[in-house]
Amino acid sequence: MNKTNATSLTPLLVCQNLSKQYGSFTALFPMNLIIPKGRIVGLLGPNGSGKTTFIKLLNGLITKSSGDIQVDGNPIGVESKKVISYLPDRTYLNMSNTVNEILDLFEDFYEDFDRSRALSMLESLQIDPKSRLKTMSKGTKEKVQLILVMSRNAKLYILDEPIAGVDPAARDYILRTIIQNYNPNATVIIATHLISDIEQILDDVIFLQNGQVTLYTSVEEIRATHGKSVDEYFREVFRC
Amino acid sequence: MAWKFDSDRPIYTQLLEQIKLGIVSNQYLPGDKLPSVRDFAFIAGVNPNTMQRALSQLEQQGIIFTNRTEGKYITTDTNLITQMRESIAKEQVHTFCEKMRKLNYSTSEIISLLSDVLKEEEV
Numbered sequence: 631m632n633k634t635n636a637t638s639l640t641p642l643l644v645c646q647n648l649s650k651q652y653g654s655f656t657a658l659f660p661m662n663l664i665i666p667k668g669r670i671v672g673l674l675g676p677n678g679s680g681k682t683t684f685i686k687l688l689n690g691l692i693t694k695s696s697g698d699i700q701v702d703g704n705p706i707g708v709e710s711k712k713v714i715s716y717l718p719d720r721t722y723l724n725m726s727n728t729v730n731e732i733l734d735l736f737e738d739f740y741e742d743f744d745r746s747r748a749l750s751m752l753e754s755l756q757i758d759p760k761s762r763l764k765t766m767s768k769g770t771k772e773k774v775q776l777i778l779v780m781s782r783n784a785k786l787y788i789l790d791e792p793i794a795g796v797d798p799a800a801r802d803y804i805l806r807t808i809i810q811n812y813n814p815n816a817t818v819i820i821a822t823h824l825i826s827d828i829e830q831i832l833d834d835v836i837f838l839q840n841g842q843v844t845l846y847t848s849v850e851e852i853r854a855t856h857g858k859s860v861d862e863y864f865r866e867v868f869r870c
Numbered sequence: 871m872a873w874k875f876d877s878d879r880p881i882y883t884q885l886l887e888q889i890k891l892g893i894v895s896n897q898y899l900p901g902d903k904l905p906s907v908r909d910f911a912f913i914a915g916v917n918p919n920t921m922q923r924a925l926s927q928l929e930q931q932g933i934i935f936t937n938r939t940e941g942k943y944i945t946t947d948t949n950l951i952t953q954m955r956e957s958i959a960k961e962q963v964h965t966f967c968e969k970m971r972k973l974n975y976s977t978s979e980i981i982s983l984l985s986d987v988l989k990e991e992e993v
Contacts, residue, residue, distance in 0.1 A: 670917055802872065802915070809911050812918045830872065830881060831917050850880040850920065859877035 639666040642786060642817050643688070647697035650683050650841075657683040658841045660697060667785070668814040670831055672849075672860070673821040675838030676868050681821045682719070684838070685790055688819075689716050702785050712741070715784035717775060719791045719821075725764040729757065729774060740782050748781035751807065769796040776804055780811050787818040793827060805831050826861035835860055837867065872915025881916055885924035888914075893933065893944055894955040904934060904942040 643665040650658040658680045665671060675681050686692045687699065690706045701710040723732055729752065736743045752759055755773055763771055776792055789808075793801045801824075808818060809831055822828055829835075829849055837845035844867075852863050875884045892898045904910060904925075911921040925942060928934045932950060934942050945951065970980045 668919070670919075805872075805915065806912055809915070809918060810908070812908055812911070826877075830875065830915055833917055833919050849917075850882060853878070853880045857878045862877060 641665070642667045642702055644700045645697065646699075648687065648694055648699055649696045650680075650687060650692065651695040656841055658687070661843055663836070663843060663846065665817055665819070665834075667817055669833045670808065670812070670818045670820070672825065672828060672832045672835040673819055673838065674823075674825060674835055674860075674864060679838040680841040681838055682790065683841070685716075685788055685819075685821060688786075688788060689714060713785040715740075715779045715782040715787045717779040717787075717789040717792055719794075721771065721775060723763060723775065726762060728762050729759040732763070732774075732778065733759065736778055736781070742783040744781050744783060748777050751777045751781065755803065769800050772796050773800060773804065776807065780807055783813075785816050787816065789818065789820045791822055792820060793822065793824055801827055825864055826859065829860045832860070837864070839868070875916075882920050882924045882927070885914065885916065885921060886927055889924065889928060890933065890954055890958065893951060894958060898944050900944055900946045900948055900951060902944045903940075904944065906941060 641664050643663070645661050645663040647660040647662065648658065649656070649660045661684075673681050673684070683692070687694055688701070688706070688710075690711060699706050699710075702713050704710050704713075727735075733745055733748060736748075737745055749759065752774070755770075755777075757766075757770060757774060763774065766774070772792070772795060776789070779787065779789065792808075793804050796804065805828060808820075812818075820828060820832070832849050834846065834848050835852070836843055849860055852858065852860050856863050858866070873885075873888055875881050889898075898904070905913060907922050907925060908918050910925070911918040914921065925934065929936060929942070932947065933945055933954065935945060936942050967980065970983075975983070
């Protein structure tokens with residue numbers, strides 16, 4: 631871990647022996663993990679390594695088979711959902727709604743939603759809040775969803791593949807949005823395959839392999855120890 | 871545009887180098903106020919904690935200083951900046967010489983080639 635950040639290392643997410651079984655298949659082996667506040671963490675692993683299972687457990691979308699999860703001191707439930715802002719890899723928004731209608735929805739749902747922040751981000755991307763989602767390109771839809779998620783004053787942001795399917799310029803914008811919204815009391819977990827695009831903005835990375843955490847360290851540690859970017863190191867570790 | 875980084879080295883050491891280069895090339899002038907850590911991270915396109923680490927290191931080296939609540943500034947110690955400029959220049963020359971030696975150039979060959987090239991550039 632990065633020693634200079636010792637002051638911000640208050641735990642935000644604590645997993646103890648957390649596991650998930652689907653029948654006889656183990657999607658997640660008993661996992662022990664502590665993620666502190668104020669970090670931007672990459673959740674990396676090949677397809678089927680357990681990333682989505684882990685994310686779904688954090689969001690209470692599936693139930694654990696064993697162990698314990700605490701988010702900011704609370705188990706998964708109403709309290710944890712209040713402080714987690716989640717960008718799923720698939721949209722759940724109604725495509726016939728306008729952006730304004732969705733902003734209303736978010737304002738109703740989440741106490742911590744900052745409408746003015748969302749509007750200013752939409753404006754900087756020249757997205758008209760009066761337009762309907764279904765009229766937008768795939769990339770624009772993804773930008774809208776990221777703006778919604780990042781406009782909450784949450785403690786834990788969980789972004790599942792936030793940059794897949796958008797052009798490089800939009801990717802830059804999304805990464806910058808994440809930097810700009812950085813808050814020393816909040817943590818961002820980003821699950822992605824596009825490591826080289828995001829590693830510059832990450833503090834730490836978690837490697838998941840066959841449902842197990844095989845590595846949890848800082849980006850700088852990997853670069854200093856192995857003389858390789860995280861992307862190159864990942865390719866070496868997970869060579870097919 | 872985010873800054874460019876080599877993949878084989880820590881990002882914070884490269885941030886240090888790029889900021890130092892900005893200072894010796896007068897992109898940042900002595901006494902200039904630096905952007906906040908978050909804004910600076912945004913400009914460079916890097917993680918804010920990594921930027922913080924680089925800035926702390928620069929502060930330890932006396933290259934920038936913090937004016938209590940007002941933010942971080944470039945040193946006004948021009949001697950220090952001159953020294954930094956010389957040491958960066960020396961490193962560049964060392965790298966150059968190493969590459970020339972790999973091409974089996976002797977000291978006198980390096981010097982004469984260098985002066986020839988410099989003359990050509992002047993024309």
